[in-house]
Amino acid sequence: MKEKKISLAHGNGGVYMRELIDDIFASKLHNDFLNTEHDAAHLKLNNSDWAMTTDGFTVQPLFFPGGNIGSLAIHGTVNDLAVSGAKAKYLSLNAFLEEGLDITDLEIIVSSMAIAAKEAQIDIVTGDTKVLPFGHGGGIYFATTGIGERLKNLRLNHSNIQPGDKILVSGPIGNHGIAVMMAREAFGLSSDITSDSANIYPFVECLNALNTPEKIKCLRDPTRGGLNMLVQDWSRNTKLGVMLKEDQLPIEPAVASVCNMLGYDPFNLACEGRVLAAVSPELAQDVLQLWRELECGEQASCVGEFTCEHKQVVMETSIGGQRILQALEDEPLPRIC
Amino acid sequence: MNARYWLDKINSLSKPPQTFNVLNVCGGHERSITQAGLRSVLPQWLRLVPGPGCPVCVCPEADIALAITIALKETVSLLAFGDMLRVPINSAALHKLLPKHIRSLENAKAAGADIRPVASPLEVKALALENPHTQFVFFAAGFETTMAPVAAMMSEFFSGNLPGNISFLISGRKTWPAVKHLLDDEQSAPIHGLIAPGHVATIMGAKEWQFVANDYQLPTAIAGFDSESLLQAFYCVRYQTEIKKPTLQNCYPRAVKPEGNKLAQSTLEQCFSVNDANWRGIGSIEQSGYQLRAELNNVNAQLKFAGYLDEINEAFARDSMPKSCRCADVVMARILPDQCALYGKSCLPRQALGPCMVSDEGACRIWWSAGLKGSSLQ
Incomplete structure (x- = not known):
């Protein structure tokens, strides 16, 4: 990478982010399953085909017209599996909460998450929470991992x-x-x-x-x-x-x-x-x-x-x-x- | 009438013996032209030349240096239009005043200064009302179109409605004096027709552009921002040439009136006097800059933070462009963006050397994002 420091542009999905992934993560963590051009990895478990993805959500503001960070986290994870040709089944959820976050807001967000999960027919089967000191997070960050069964009639590449x-x-x-x-x-x-x-x-x-x-x-x-x-x-x-x-x-x-x-x-x-x-x-x-x-x-x-x-x-x-x-x-x- | 109609009309005109250069004044026009790919459908004899229409590109280094200094050294929140944040200062002069790695407002922001991008004066007022204990400095660079709403907000000072925690750092410019300067400049490309800026004319009135046809015998048309209005304007200036009657035509009549917006003009007049002003890399242009009137001294950030002025003015006495950067020549229509040796090579949006590669109104940035290269003006 040419840059000496991480900037916001490293997160915008453009050229900088591609360099960040290729030059640091992919080059040090490479293995047979890791393909950074795909949204999910393809795995074989018990003779059936699965896809696994992970995603992080830091949207600001937490609420926006048409959704909130909770519904977005579910959609984002399910969608990454969908475009990999898989139907999402199970999700894990990490919630990073900032000190001072309004509990009512959190309840609304998690409720939207539940609605989105039900609609997508997935279960959130494990999770973890961490609380960060005030000023160290944007209210809520979520990190999810999802696995899903690959559809038989799609071979996307x-x-x-x-x-x-x-x-x-x-x-x-x-x-x-x-x-x-x-x-x-x-x-x-x-x-x-x-x-x-x-x-x-x-x-x-x-x-x-x-x-x-x-x-x-x-x-x-x-x-x-x-x-x-x-x-x-x-x-x-x-x-x-x-x-x-x-x-x-x-x-x-x-x-x-x-x-x-x-x-x-x-x-x-x-x-x-x-x-x-x-x-x-x-x-x-x-x-x-x-x-x-x-x-x-x-x-x-x-x-x-x-x-x-x-x-x-x-x-x-x-x-x-x-x-x-x-x-x-x-x-x-x-x-x- | 649609865009296709005017394109056919242009194509039906006879080919002139030499290339017909049409200058546009507004960065918004250049953006519309480039995004619609108009150059690729127009006949070869018609050449569209970008001109001085990017306020960020011509904002003097001293003004940016003052904004950076205030943001870093004073307990204030500095508000600026988004594209101003990345404009780099290249003069070594800045290093005498500030840490070496700070070359732009964005660098200062990363170093901890409270600097926020805004898109309108309304946002500035809302922020000031929401945060009554924060002192805000609004750094506003812009042409008449931007200065009019800034003045409207500023004039609330006279009625006591301006929040007491805002002051202003103004780098406002008038467009027509720059066009006159360009037309008088012997190094600029020969211009055969002018597309006058639609938004500026909406505020200041069509008649402000009459001088181009009268004094320079140059066909002129005011255009809006869609392909239809732009193509109509190109047709008009060429047709005026064919019939040898240079005049001023208004191809954006739904927005532009001969007298303009009288209320906006009087608000500008109330808040600003007009003086000679420096344009980055170009020098001083007569009667081209807006300056806060003495009645507004209480909200004038230049006076409030006057302690820095001498040092900055001395350090930036000679406004400098980065080595080999030809932004000033692009602004003055002496070259096209891709004729600069840095264009698309060492100067890219991700590491802009010159201001024209920073702003979405800057010709270099607009050309680069549409993949334009391989042209020649002279």
Whole structure:
């Protein structure tokens, strides 16, 4: 790593974070199961296939429109397993509580967690709590580990991706990023944008039901770093280029207008309830049709495709122009006008 | 009428014998142009040139140094617009005053100074009301569009409604004097048409830009921020050239009126006088800077913390850019961003050397994030 100190940019899902993981963690901890390009490890236990993931949650503020850190922790863990082609079964939970935290807030958060867990049909089977002195934590941090059974008809790996494969997104992007940002700092704006935080397993389950493992290449959930970072990862790992179509990116008008005012690109913002799929072109319409019948899937869209004509992520703009997208480097900051 | 309509109209124009350079003034315009990929759909003869429209890029080092010093040495909370936080100061002068590793407000924040990013004056007032025992210093760099709401908040001082725990460090600039300076500058690229800034004109009125057509015989159009309005403006300036009638056209009439926003103008007038002011790397431009009026001395952070001024002004008497950095030439339309030798090499958003690579309004940053390179202005 070039940097001497950890900065916030090491946590934003972009280039810095990739360097942090590759240069420090992966290089020292490598083993046969650790693959830092995947959201979960694949394990064989008692002759059945399992996936295991872990995640940490430090969102500020603890409550935001559409959810709170509790529901987010469940969704985040379940979703990492889902895009690894597994149905979450059991979770562990570590809660780091800061001295002075309001017990009522904690109760509300854990109740939301219980509701999210029930809805995702998982059990939180073990846990631990620690209390940190005042000023040493943002109220609550959660760390979770989840294991889930792998679905039989999905064999997901970015190495399966071919030129011509389509990229599908299950719903509008950027809502979570903007909802949290506005809950944190109102910027003198008001809106009714809510987070998209949700369990995305139904979107994966219906792909499994298609029983076409060779045509569903890879799934990811565009959390930190947004859709752009994920597509950049795919492009880098497959050594293929990606053509995105601006017209086809589902973005709610309110999200677009806040992004416009603050100088953010919606495709760099986190989602917590969306899936991105790379699929064979002949399967794209079938998948979209299935997704559009699901709750929150009405705006599912084919946003682009892989190409061997170049190795960059290029967006065709609404007017037919081209714009090369770069991997996010530093933390986005609101701009002045 | 939509963007496609104006694009077709532009394509139907006859190709001029030489490249037709259209200057835009506003960082927001450059951003819209680049994000929509307009350069890739416009005919080759039409070249869009970014200009001086980034207030962060032209904020003098001395102003930033004063903000950093106050934040580090005084018991205050310093509030600044987000993109100001990362602007680096490169002058070795700063090292005489502060620890060596501190080159930006962000470094000062990491070293423990209470510095917070804000996006609007409303936020500043809300923070001051919520934290009555904290002294806030609002460091506001910006053009007319930013200075108008800052002035609106500041003018509450006269009615007694401004919280007593706010003072102001102002680095406000007017845009038209910089454009005049650029048009008079022999090193700047030959400009054949001007796209005047839509937001500034909304506040200050369309007629502020009349001088470009009158005094410089330069086709001018005020544009909004969508592709439709921008393409219409490009068409207008080229068409004016074809018919040899340079004038001022308003392609953003739903927001821009000839007289502008009178209330905002009078609030600006009430709070600020206009003086010659320094632009980073460019030098002093006549009648281009906003300065707090004497009636507002009580909330003027420059006076409140005047003890640091002499030392800083002496240290930064010669405003300096980093070695080989050509931000000032980009701002003055002497070169395009990727003609700077540092662009995309040692100067990247993650380690910006020059201010134009920091702000989302800065031409280098905008170009880099759209992967633009390989162009030439002259």
